[in-house]
Amino acid sequence: MSSANSLAVEDLGSAAQRDRRKRILDATIALASQGGFDAVQMRAVAERADVALGTLYRYFPSKIHLLVSALQREFERTEVALRDKPVEGDTTADRVINVLKRTTRGMQSDPKLTEALTRAFMFADASVAAEIHQVGMLLTSMLTRAMYPEGHEVTEDDVQIARVIGDVWLSALVGWVTGRTNAVETGQQIEVAVKLLLRD
Amino acid sequence: MSSANSLAVEDLGSAAQRDRRKRILDATIALASQGGFDAVQMRAVAERADVALGTLYRYFPSKIHLLVSALQREFERTEVALRDKPVEGDTTADRVINVLKRTTRGMQSDPKLTEALTRAFMFADASVAAEIHQVGMLLTSMLTRAMYPEGHEVTEDDVQIARVIGDVWLSALVGWVTGRTNAVETGQQIEVAVKLLLRD
């Protein structure tokens, strides 16, 4: 189970190792941001991160692991940023829509990067389940936090609704990434779904 | 726009060409069914379809196009089968759930094939937009037909709801394909979403 996973930050003992990991993810983001999924080439990442190819594979066992881990780091940063700026909006639906639109806008401001991360996420197979699960939990918790003001209890139903919304958001993102929908339509799609799901 | 698309059946003049196309898609399905996405290797498909590699690429410009076109053909067959057997169920939600569960069961009976087709669908980039769009339309129309008995007018709102349901179904399928959820959970996920979305 754990043999094929990416090395998480907590697993890394020395500062040099944490730094290597950071350099690798930075290089990944930079290349993705510039040329999308195809531009994230393992040799290029290794070179840019000043790391041997074998080392890169020691930290991240595949290109997909690498990109999903990069997504995870970005998402964690987004979540921290959200914690600082509590969500505005009077109703549950409004707050959720605001969170999603803010996040979506952020991603749309760097289309190539979003394309790379989204496609990696969707292409991931069972070996990336652990990393994918992490991202899914982050997304769900971002949404449930938006649904309720501080301290409110979150029921199992709420989690299910959040998951459904997360699913729709992902599908909308995929549609946008693949050029089937534009930014406006993506926003509408999310709004429709949230309003339908949170109309109480 | 059209330069990079797969050759559709309508584009093919001669019977020999239609037959080649069919052989290629048959080979694709067979290989996918047996070994999943990775087993669908272009050389293997070409050999099994008794076609040169160059010819394969002339019919389908990439592995993704090939698999998405195979998905499209399978989906069209599913839709035809559904037309014959009208959906049972008293409420809108029941009918939609039945259609989706029936389709999902069909896919789960051939996990490798489903894995191959689903991953191709999710990995597709902008160059496959046309084929993807076709599949999306098929799915939406399957759902709207399930929502209403014959002849009822379908509003824009209905289409939007159908799209949201389709999104959730796809995400659920991806979760199942990647081993994050099992068959039961997948069914529940769909049921939850449909009940939330069609509760009027």
Place this chain on the structure above:
DNA sequence: CCGCAAAGTGGAACGTGTTCCTATTTTAGC
């Protein structure tokens, strides 16, 4: 400080998707 196990380096090598090129076969128009 030594010695050794773990981690990292540099690069060759392999598999599979994709491209390309040259013959050969099929098709269509006359």
Place this chain on the structure above:
DNA sequence: GCTAAAATAGGAACACGTTCCACTTTGCGG
């Protein structure tokens, strides 16, 4: 039926993800 164009065959070649190996460096327990 003949010929030019299009389609197909057969296969070499290339790109990039991935694996592997021999060597060097790092870090740590004694």
